[in-house]
Amino acid sequence: MPHEASTNDPAATEWHPPAFEPPYPDPDPALEAGAGRVDQVRVAAAVRELLLAIGEDPDRDGLQGTPGRVARACAEMFAGLHQDPAEVLGTTFDIGHSEMVLVKDIPFYSTCEHHLVPFHGHAHVGYIPGHDGMVTGLSKLARLVDLYARRPQVQERLTTQIVDAIVEHLKPAGVIVVVECEHLCMSMRGVRKPGARTVTSAVRGQLRETATRAEAMSLILGR
Numbered sequence: 380m381p382h383e384a385s386t387n388d389p390a391a392t393e394w395h396p397p398a399f400e401p402p403y404p405d406p407d408p409a410l411e412a413g414a415g416r417v418d419q420v421r422v423a424a425a426v427r428e429l430l431l432a433i434g435e436d437p438d439r440d441g442l443q444g445t446p447g448r449v450a451r452a453c454a455e456m457f458a459g460l461h462q463d464p465a466e467v468l469g470t471t472f473d474i475g476h477s478e479m480v481l482v483k484d485i486p487f488y489s490t491c492e493h494h495l496v497p498f499h500g501h502a503h504v505g506y507i508p509g510h511d512g513m514v515t516g517l518s519k520l521a522r523l524v525d526l527y528a529r530r531p532q533v534q535e536r537l538t539t540q541i542v543d544a545i546v547e548h549l550k551p552a553g554v555i556v557v558v559e560c561e562h563l564c565m566s567m568r569g570v571r572k573p574g575a576r577t578v579t580s581a582v583r584g585q586l587r588e589t590a591t592r593a594e595a596m597s598l599i600l601g602r
């Protein structure tokens with residue numbers, strides 16, 4: 380016999396957050412560990428509140444699983460708050476290379492800290508190894524971009540955090556980071572300018588010099 384809801388039945392009136400099963404294992408253990416530190420129960424309760432506040436019924440069929448889904452999505456989208464750049468850049472090789480290394484067109488998604496909607500685009504990350512000729516794995520530069528992108532962010536801070544982490548952990552002779560993005564807070568709402576792109580850059584060391592910087596920019600722009 381189906382359960383009859385009654386106002387005397389606390390189970391019918393009180394909402395209990397669902398037990399969370401992490402959506403992982405993820406192939407990236409650092410992402411999994413970072414995601415595990417986001418309080419998914421608390422996020423789910425807040426999302427249920429949000430649904431009520433906008434005039435939705437969080438108990439209707441299509442929305443019942445939504446607080447849990449958003450909590451899992453948030454765990455992934457904000458895992459970078461709990462990751463350590465020193466670990467990402469810990470893999471280094473002494474190959475005696477002293478010329479520029481550039482990984483360009485690294486796609487990423489981040490979250491605008493003002494509106495909590497996505498901004499997304501590409502990062503270009505280049506550096507000149509230091510006098511010891513130490514380089515890091517190419518994938519580590521892309522992992523570093525993701526680590527800082529998976530946080531509530533503004534594009535300028537994202538750009539300087541990437542550059543400063545490379546300076547601190549690789550001790551290079553120079554670094555350049557260029558980031559180009561579309562901000563959905565400018566596209567889907569507010570000023571409503573879809574397609575507008577914002578470009579930010581941060582440069583350190585030898586890459587501040589005009590000729591070296593021009594070489595890096597021509598490599599970045601030469602698609």
Ligand SMILES: Nc1nc2c(ncn2[C@@H]2O[C@H](COP(=O)(O)OP(=O)(O)OP(=O)(O)O)[C@@H](O)[C@H]2O)c(=O)[nH]1
Pocket residue numbers: 491492493532533534535562564565568569570
């Ligand atoms: N500098 C910078 N601004 C950003 C970034 N992401 C969003 N913004 C801006 O943050 C600003 C917040 O402005 P407010 O006036 O406080 O908020 P708002 O009323 O929602 O502003 P509008 O977006 O113009 O409707 C907006 O101009 C956004 O375009 C970012 O990464 N860097």
Ligand SMILES: [Zn+2]
Pocket residue numbers: 491492493494495496562564565
């Ligand atoms: Zn925004």
